[in-house]
Amino acid sequence: MSTAAVTDKRGGSLSGARLPKWSPWAIAAGSVAVAVGIGLGAGLGSEVQWGLIAAILFVLGTYGVAARVEGRRQAKDRVATSLVWVAFLLAVVPLVSLVWTTVSRGVKVLDVHFLTHSMGIVADTETGGGIYHAIIGSLEQVGLATLIGAPIGVLTAVYLVEYGRGRLAQAVTFFVDVMTGIPSIVAGLFILSLMLILELDPFGFAGSLALAILMMPVVVRSTEEMLKLVPNELREASLALGVPKWRTILKVVLPTAIGGITTGVMLAIARIAGETAPVLLLVFGNPFINTDPFEGAQASLPLYIYQQYAAGGDAAYDRAWAASLTLIAFVMILNLVARGIARWKTPR
Amino acid sequence: MAKRIDVSGLTAYYGSHKAIEDISMTVEPRSVTAFIGPSGCGKSTFLRTLNRMHEVTPGGRVEGKVLLDAEDLYGAGVDPVSVRREVGMVFQRPNPFPTMSIFDNVAAGLRLNGNYKKSELNDIVEKSLKGANLWNEVKDRLNKPGSGLSGGQQQRLCIARAIAVEPKVLLMDEPCSALDPISTLAIEDLIGELKDRFTIVIVTHNMQQAARVSDRTAFFNLAAVGQPGRLVEIDDTERIFSNPSVQATEDYISGRFG
Numbered sequence: 001m002s003t004a005a006v007t008d009k010r011g012g013s014l015s016g017a018r019l020p021k022w023s024p025w026a027i028a029a030g031s032v033a034v035a036v037g038i039g040l041g042a043g044l045g046s047e048v049q050w051g052l053i054a055a056i057l058f059v060l061g062t063y064g065v066a067a068r069v070e071g072r073r074q075a076k077d078r079v080a081t082s083l084v085w086v087a088f089l090l091a092v093v094p095l096v097s098l099v100w101t102t103v104s105r106g107v108k109v110l111d112v113h114f115l116t117h118s119m120g121i122v123a124d125t126e127t128g129g130g131i132y133h134a135i136i137g138s139l140e141q142v143g144l145a146t147l148i149g150a151p152i153g154v155l156t157a158v159y160l161v162e163y164g165r166g167r168l169a170q171a172v173t174f175f176v177d178v179m180t181g182i183p184s185i186v187a188g189l190f191i192l193s194l195m196l197i198l199e200l201d202p203f204g205f206a207g208s209l210a211l212a213i214l215m216m217p218v219v220v221r222s223t224e225e226m227l228k229l230v231p232n233e234l235r236e237a238s239l240a241l242g243v244p245k246w247r248t249i250l251k252v253v254l255p256t257a258i259g260g261i262t263t264g265v266m267l268a269i270a271r272i273a274g275e276t277a278p279v280l281l282l283v284f285g286n287p288f289i290n291t292d293p294f295e296g297a298q299a300s301l302p303l304y305i306y307q308q309y310a311a312g313g314d315a316a317y318d319r320a321w322a323a324s325l326t327l328i329a330f331v332m333i334l335n336l337v338a339r340g341i342a343r344w345k346t347p348r
Numbered sequence: 349m350a351k352r353i354d355v356s357g358l359t360a361y362y363g364s365h366k367a368i369e370d371i372s373m374t375v376e377p378r379s380v381t382a383f384i385g386p387s388g389c390g391k392s393t394f395l396r397t398l399n400r401m402h403e404v405t406p407g408g409r410v411e412g413k414v415l416l417d418a419e420d421l422y423g424a425g426v427d428p429v430s431v432r433r434e435v436g437m438v439f440q441r442p443n444p445f446p447t448m449s450i451f452d453n454v455a456a457g458l459r460l461n462g463n464y465k466k467s468e469l470n471d472i473v474e475k476s477l478k479g480a481n482l483w484n485e486v487k488d489r490l491n492k493p494g495s496g497l498s499g500g501q502q503q504r505l506c507i508a509r510a511i512a513v514e515p516k517v518l519l520m521d522e523p524c525s526a527l528d529p530i531s532t533l534a535i536e537d538l539i540g541e542l543k544d545r546f547t548i549v550i551v552t553h554n555m556q557q558a559a560r561v562s563d564r565t566a567f568f569n570l571a572a573v574g575q576p577g578r579l580v581e582i583d584d585t586e587r588i589f590s591n592p593s594v595q596a597t598e599d600y601i602s603g604r605f606g
Contacts, residue, residue, distance in 0.1 A: 242433030
């Protein structure tokens with residue numbers, strides 16, 4: 001077959017020989033078989049080594065076969081394609097593995113009882129208990145942080161895109177960039193130093209303040225990009241109707257960009273929902289239900305996971321995994337909601 | 349209702365770059381005045397100085413006087429927002445608001461300015477769409493998005509949006525350059541109807557269009573490459589196209605330019 005293919009290629013027509021569609025799978029199967037053979041023969045214990053050998057064999061085999069049948073250019077194309085696939089798999093494998101581990105370990109104790117009870121009368125070594133207090137804490141702290149961070153972030157972005165000129169705008173952009181890089185523990189220490197000066201005990205809202213600091217730069221950046229995407233012609237059309245600038249921004253620019261802005265805010269919320277360090281410093285943690293974010297220590301989901309894992313023991317580990325699953329589900333639901341809003345609000 | 353425009357000694361800058369220099373002209377009410385000239389000679393810049401849209405561009409500033417029925421648009425204490433309510437504008441590319449329906453687009457000027465009566469809104473929208481010769485095509489889908497219309501319909505929608513706020517003057521910056529000949533004809537017919545109610549100024553690269561729709565024509569040109577644009581002459585359209593008083597105008601119109 002390959003001889004005929006080579007003749008075809010030299011015929012000078014536009015259609016050269018092509019490998020059949022199933023050939024990548026055949027090459028993959030062949031290289032896995034050979035790799036297993038080599039692995040068993042050489043006594044290599046680790047499956048990772050087998051996989052690496054199979055991957056190298058696959059790339060070399062693809063190049064060799066394709067170069068022989070289809071020519072060098074197509075062979076390079078196939079190698080590039082397989083490298084892209086390998087990169088994709090490398091990126092997806094940890095994600096799938098993480099979700100799989102969390103789900104399989106998390107469902108063990110995740111039930112209605114777990115979601116509706118606190119750890120108040122349950123010692124960390126016992127079974128039972130739940131995360132109700134942590135969910136309450138997380139929702140309140142993240143909610144308050146969003147109420148502070150999102151409006152300030154969006155308004156800062158509006159300033160930068162619609163009004164900011166010269167020195168001040170440059171300075172704001174610079175500090176937003178710096179803020180993006182602030183480690184969460186530093187934001188926590190900043191608020192903690194204020195609390196020490198004012199001699200305050202840990203409470204939920206202090207955590208919200210630190211989370212808001214972490215959230216703001218993310219919101220500013222994403223909102224800025226979205227506002228820049230709004231065509232200038234729409235602003236001019238509105239101004240030419242005799243609409244004042246602030247009304248143009250409020251009624252034309254922001255509605256046009258609302259889908260993207262919402263997505264940005266949701267992603268920022270997802271980011272701060274998983275922060276542990278500032279909560280540990282400022283909110284302290286509390287096995288009892290405390291619904292008042294302005295008075296007394298609270299729990300939160302990431303902090304709960306940390307404390308349960310630190311406590312050790314099978315019961316605590318199970319609870320930590322179940323809480324992790326809840327946190328991932330929370331973030332995922334937020335992302336889905338954001339995508340839904342973006343799709344619903346995008347002009348068609 | 350339509351108002352006269354008197355421009356004297358107008359010079360416009362982008363930052364330190366002088367775009368147009370020392371332009372003086374009179375635009376008669378209830379007439380169509382066409383601006384023609386090569387690209388980059390400042391026609392659009394000059395048009396945008398007439399409703400203070402020029403200063404929206406960063407670095408844009410203006411020297412000189414623009415009188416709208418004896419009131420200086422650049423006088424002390426004049427609010428650009430109220431100037432733009434008097435002098436409306438239609439842009440080169442149709443730009444309906446993508447988040448709004450056809451109805452909301454036409455009502456946008458009134459709603460965003462906040463000075464309207466709810467009961468009048470339907471009538472004004474219908475009247476404006478009829479005025480823009482678009483009513484029969486869209487009356488059954490007023491709640492559909494404006495971006496779903498064809499290019500020519502979108503441009504007429506933009507004209508309806510501009511005339512809904514009852515301006516005294518309507519500026520049009522190459523309104524047909526993105527449209528096919530049929531839509532262009534529709535807009536030209538519309539201009540002929542609108543000039544009974546508005547003072548119309550139109551920038552165009554299409555000489556036949558200028559000859560067809562306008563009463564007066566102004567020819568702009570650059571003195572030399574890198575120099576600011578200036579007004580060469582303004583006269584009755586018939587005269588500009590048959591017997592212009594400046595040789596450069598005749599060269600440009602007959603295609604012997606450059």
